[in-house]
Amino acid sequence: MAKEREIHDLSPWEDAQKMIAKAQREGVTLIWDRLKDQTPHCTFCEQGLTCSKCVMGPCRINPNGGPKKKYGVCGADGDLTVARNFGRFVAAGASAHSDHGRDLLETLAAIGDGKTTDYGIRDEAKLERICTELGIEVEGLSVRERAKALADLFFEDYGCRSHNVAFSGRAPQKRKDIWKRFGCTPRGIDRECVEMLHRTHMGVDCDPVSICLHASRTALADGWGGSMIATEVSDIIFGTPKPVKSMVNLGVLKEDQVNILVHGHSPIVSEMILAAVREPEILAKAREAGAAGINIAGLCCTGNELLMRQGVPMAGNHLMTELAIVTGAVEMVIVDYQCIMPSLVNVAGCYHTKFVSTSDKAKFPGGIHMEFHYNNAREKAREAVLMAVEAFTRRDPAKVEIPSKPMSITSGFSNEAILGALGGTPEPLVQALQAGKVRGVVGIVGCNNPKLKHDHVHVNLAKELLKRDILVLATGCATVAMGKAGLLEPEAASQAGAGLAEVCRALGIPPVLHVGSCVDNSRILHLCAVLANYAGLDISDLPVAASAPEWYSEKAAAIGLYAVASGVYTHLGLPPHILGSSMITTLALKGLDDVFGACFAVESGPLQAAELIDGRIKAKRLALGWSA
Ligand code: MSK
Numbered sequence: 149m150a151k152e153r154e155i156h157d158l159s160p161w162e163d164a165q166k167m168i169a170k171a172q173r174e175g176v177t178l179i180w181d182r183l184k185d186q187t188p189h190c191t192f193c194e195q196g197l198t199c200s201k202c203v204m205g206p207c208r209i210n211p212n213g214g215p216k217k218k219y220g221v222c223g224a225d226g227d228l229t230v231a232r233n234f235g236r237f238v239a240a241g242a243s244a245h246s247d248h249g250r251d252l253l254e255t256l257a258a259i260g261d262g263k264t265t266d267y268g269i270r271d272e273a274k275l276e277r278i279c280t281e282l283g284i285e286v287e288g289l290s291v292r293e294r295a296k297a298l299a300d301l302f303f304e305d306y307g308c309r310s311h312n313v314a315f316s317g318r319a320p321q322k323r324k325d326i327w328k329r330f331g332c333t334p335r336g337i338d339r340e341c342v343e344m345l346h347r348t349h350m351g352v353d354c355d356p357v358s359i360c361l362h363a364s365r366t367a368l369a370d371g372w373g374g375s376m377i378a379t380e381v382s383d384i385i386f387g388t389p390k391p392v393k394s395m396v397n398l399g400v401l402k403e404d405q406v407n408i409l410v411h412g413h414s415p416i417v418s419e420m421i422l423a424a425v426r427e428p429e430i431l432a433k434a435r436e437a438g439a440a441g442i443n444i445a446g447l448c449c450t451g452n453e454l455l456m457r458q459g460v461p462m463a464g465n466h467l468m469t470e471l472a473i474v475t476g477a478v479e480m481v482i483v484d485y486q487c488i489m490p491s492l493v494n495v496a497g498c499y500h501t502k503f504v505s506t507s508d509k510a511k512f513p514g515g516i517h518m519e520f521h522y523n524n525a526r527e528k529a530r531e532a533v534l535m536a537v538e539a540f541t542r543r544d545p546a547k548v549e550i551p552s553k554p555m556s557i558t559s560g561f562s563n564e565a566i567l568g569a570l571g572g573t574p575e576p577l578v579q580a581l582q583a584g585k586v587r588g589v590v591g592i593v594g595c596n597n598p599k600l601k602h603d604h605v606h607v608n609l610a611k612e613l614l615k616r617d618i619l620v621l622a623t624g625c626a627t628v629a630m631g632k633a634g635l636l637e638p639e640a641a642s643q644a645g646a647g648l649a650e651v652c653r654a655l656g657i658p659p660v661l662h663v664g665s666c667v668d669n670s671r672i673l674h675l676c677a678v679l680a681n682y683a684g685l686d687i688s689d690l691p692v693a694a695s696a697p698e699w700y701s702e703k704a705a706a707i708g709l710y711a712v713a714s715g716v717y718t719h720l721g722l723p724p725h726i727l728g729s730s731m732i733t734t735l736a737l738k739g740l741d742d743v744f745g746a747c748f749a750v751e752s753g754p755l756q757a758a759e760l761i762d763g764r765i766k767a768k769r770l771a772l773g774w775s776a
Contacts, residue, residue: 154180159467159602161632163398166551167471174547176498178470179489183598195728196230202350211728222350230729231356231363232348234705237724238363239344241706244486245667246306246337246374247509248414252381253302255416255522259385260296264522266420269295270387274564278380282314295384302377309336313373315380318677322686323715327368330361330743332713334369341366360735364713364744371710376670382453386415389456389560389664391569391657396631398468399554400461401477405443406434406540408533409463409472411492412484413665415453417506417520418446420529421482422458430530434537442533447472448487449624449665455559456664462557465603465625466700467596470495476547480536485510486666487595487701500542504532557636561621561661563675569655574682581679581691584775585647587617588765591663591672591711592626594696594704597722600752603629605697605721608754609761610635610660616762617645620660623669626697627662635660669707673714688715688745691768693761697721697754712746717764719757723750 200206207220347353410418445463454460493514496503503515580586606629641652740747
C-alpha cells in the first residue's frame with residue numbers, strides 16, 4: 149500500500165487524495181501500489197532491448213556488453229531490436245483507434261442498410277458535406293443511401309488500397325509530397341498495421357530506419373484514416389459537438405441517485421445508456437428503488453464523447469477510474485474498450501458496484517458480460533440500467549464518501565464550432581497568429597501515468613503556455629486535468645497573456661478548448677490542415693506543437709508519431725522504450741526533423757517543456773517573418 153505521507157505526491161487533487169486515503173483504510177489495492185510492487189522495472193525492457201518475438205529467444209541485447217551479448221540469437225542488434233519493438237508498439241496503437249473507427253463504420257453501414265432502429269443520423273448536413281468532400285454524388289440519394297455510400301467508401305480505406313486513404317486529401321500538397329518522397333503515404337489502414345507485423349517478423353525488414361519510416365506510415369493511417377473516420381462518423385451519427393456547459397471531478401456523483409459510470413472510448417454504448425437513463429419508465433423504477441434519479445457520468449474517452457455532445461459530466465480520467473469506485477457511491481461501471489484496467493473488476497468487488505462489459509472484443513473475467521450490437525443496443529442498455537437500479541438498493545451508506553465540489557467546465561469545441569465562432573473562416577485565427585496576439589497553438593493530449601504526479605505536468609504546462617499567449621487545445625484524459633484546474637472556463641482568460649486573453653474575451657471562449665477524445669486528435673490534425681491550406685503553408689511551417697505530457701499507451705505513441713509525421717513538433721513527458729538504441733533515439737529527437745520538418749522532445753518538467761515548445765514556436769514565427 150502507498151503510505152499516507154506519499155498521497156500528496158501521487159495527485160494534487162482533493163478528490164483523488166481523499167479516495168486514496170479511503171482505499172488505504174478499506175484495504176483496496178490501487179494502481180500506485182502495483183507500480184511500487186513492480187519497481188524497479190527490468191532495464192532491458194525499459195530500453196526496448198528485449199525480444200520475445202521468436203522461440204529461439206527470448207533475447208536480451210546489451211549493446212555495450214561485448215560481442216557475446218550484442219546480438220540476439222537471430223543476429224539482431226540493439227538498433228534493430230528497438231525498432232522492431234517500437235514498430236509493433238505503434239501498430240498496436242493505430243490498430244486500437246482504427247478498430248474503434250471500424251465499429252462506428254459498421255454502425256453507419258447498418259443505418260444505411262436499415263438494419264438498426266436504435267441508431268440514426270443526427271447530423272445530416274455533415275453527412276452530406278463529407279460525402280461531397282470525398283466525391284460521392286449525393287443528388288437524388290436518400291439519407292440512408294448517403295450513409296451506405298460513405299460507409300462503403302470508408303470500408304475501402306481499411307483494406308488493400310494501394311493509394312492514399314481518403315482523408316489524407318485534406319493535407320497540404322507539400323505534406324503529401326513529403327509522404328510520397330519517403331514512402332509514407334498512408335494506404336489501407338489494416339494494410340499498414342499488418343505490414344508492420346510482417347516487417348518485424350524475424351528475417352524480414354532488418355533496417356531500423358526503414359522500420360521506423362513504416363511506423364510513421366502506420367501512424368499516419370491512424371491519424372488521417374482510422375481516427376479521422378471514427379471522429380467524423382461519430383459526429384454524423386451522434387451529432388457534431390457545439391459549446392456546452394458541464395461539470396468535472398468526483399463531486400459529480402450524487403449521493404441520492406443511482407450512479408452509472410460509462411468508461412472506455414466508443415460512443416456506441418454510452419449514447420444508448422444515456423438514452424435509456426432518460427426513459428420515464430426507467431426513471432420511475434429508480435424512484436421506486438428509493439433513488440431521486442439516475443446520474444450518468446463519464447470516465448476517460450467515452451466520457452469525453454458524451455461530454456462533448458451531450459454535456460454529460462466527467463467523473464475523472466485514467467488515474468481516477470479506480471478511485472471513482474472507491475467512493476462507494478457507484479452502482480455500475482459499464483465499459484466498451486481501451487484504458488479499462490482489469491483491476492476495476494476487483495475494486496468493484498470491494499463494493500456493491502456492478503462491472504459490465506459490452507464488447508465482444510473486450511471481456512473481463514469476474515465482470516458481467518452483456519454484448520451490445522447495433523440491433524439490440526437500446527434493449528441491452530435498458531437491461532443494464534435496471535441492473536444498476538437494483539444495485540442501488542444494496543448500497544452501503546456507511547461506505548459512501550463523495551469528495552469535493554464539482555468544477556464547472558465548457559466543452560464541445562469541434563472544428564465546426566471553432567470555425568463557427570470565428571465567423572465561418574480561419575482568417576481571424578490566422579490574423580491573430582500573424583499579429584502575435586495568439587503566438588501559437590498547442591494540443592495537450594493523452595493519458596495519465598502513475599510514474600508521474602497525476603495531472604501535474606498537464607496543468608502546469610498548460611498554465612505556462614497560456615501566459616505566453618499560446619492557445620491550448622485539450623483531448624483525452626488531459627481534459628479532466630484542465631477542467632479540475634479551472635482552465636476550461638472563459639474566466640480562465642485572466643491566466644493568459646494579454647494578447648490571448650483579449651482574443652478569448654472577444655470570442656467568449658476559454659483559453660483551453662476541449663476538442664474531444666483520443667480519436668479526436670484527428671480534429672487537431674484537420675484544423676492544422678485547414679490553417680495551413682488557408683495560409684498557403686505546410687503544417688510544419690505553422691507555430692503549432694503537440695504534447696502528451698503523461699502518456700502511457702500504445703495509442704498515444706501512434707498519436708505522437710502521426711503528429712510528427714504530419715509536421716507537428718511533439719513533446720512527450722516520458723520516453724518510449726527506445727533508449728537502448730542511440731540511432732533510434734537520435735532519429736526521434738533530431739533526424740525526423742530532416743524527414744518530416746518536426747521531431748520529438750522528451751521532458752518531464754512542465755516549465756522546461758514549456759520552454760522547449762515556446763522555443764520551437766518562436767523559431768516557426770520568425771521563419772514566417774512574424775514577431776517572435
Ligand atoms: S482514455 S488512451 S488514458 S487519454 Fe482515451 Fe485517457 Fe490515454 Fe486512455
